[in-house]
Amino acid sequence: MSFLTEWITNIIVFILLATVIDMLLPSSNMKKYAKIVTGLILITIILTPLLKLFTTDFDAALASMDWKQSTSQSVENSIESKKKEIQASQRAYILEQMAVQMKNDAEKEMMDRHNKVIDSVDIQAEDLDRLPESITSVTVHLTEEKDDSVEAVQMVEIDSQEKKVNREAKNDNSGIASFLAEKWSLDQDQLIISVEGGNSSRESR
Structure with missing residues (x-):
């Protein structure tokens, strides 16, 4: 809940700041470029939760892959050990x-x-x-x-x-x-x- 509140607050503060900057800049090409930049920054702020979600999922996926590889190697070693035991028993x-x-x-x-x-x-x-x-x-x-x-x-x-x-x-x-x-x-x-x-x-x- 605190993350959602912080996210909305950041959006509101940035919009107010962008409005003030827009009012202070004179009507020129610079003002047009400033609007483009502020628009991109606003989009980034809005998409921040999604970026964090994807990053978290990616880290979790990597951890899961490492665990699966470790488990797979452990299973292979166990199978090989059992195979040798069975072969030794058959030989005897x-x-x-x-x-x-x-x-x-x-x-x-x-x-x-x-x-x-x-x-x-x-x-x-x-x-x-x-x-x-x-x-x-x-x-x-x-x-x-x-x-x-x-x-x-x-x-x-x-x-x-x-x-x-x-x-x-x-x-x-x-x-x-x-x-x-x-x-x-x-x-x-x-x-x-x-x-x-x-x-x-x-x-x-």
């Missing part, structure tokens, strides 16, 4: 299902031939679109088959027995790697055999 699921299938294919024969249980299979691959060619490594965790029978306690020479066990374990791991490589159509150097109670070993040609 595919590798997990492949590991389960490989385990199921080999566990019975592993038990029969090597008397060991496949506890888990972990697969690392570079490109899921090129499986199984893109597999970089397969880690196989094995445990000894449980035997409920009670063995008689025998006196053994610890040093020689330990060496014998190590040789047997190494040979057994090599045989296991050869069997799994053939079973899964992999190279032996892609396999890492880990036996519970023993050391992990990567088989190489």
Whole structure:
């Protein structure tokens, strides 16, 4: 309301001032130019509220555009983040299902031939679109088959027995790697055999 009062007051004051100037100026070309100038100034004063309105709307529009751009960028970043999460979940699921299938294919024969249980299979691959060619490594965790029978306690020479066990374990791991490589159509150097109670070993040609 105060803005409207100020606007009307400015118009009235300017009209009175223009009238006084018109009365004081002599009749000449100068008076004609003065009327043109005062008329233009009066039009400007009358249009001042509209100019302020347009300026305010323009600033608001700019602020709205900046907010929309910021919101759009935030939404794009959120979508990209969700996309990566979904891709990572899909990758993990595919590798997990492949590991389960490989385990199921080999566990019975592993038990029969090597008397060991496949506890888990972990697969690392570079490109899921090129499986199984893109597999970089397969880690196989094995445990000894449980035997409920009670063995008689025998006196053994610890040093020689330990060496014998190590040789047997190494040979057994090599045989296991050869069997799994053939079973899964992999190279032996892609396999890492880990036996519970023993050391992990990567088989190489």
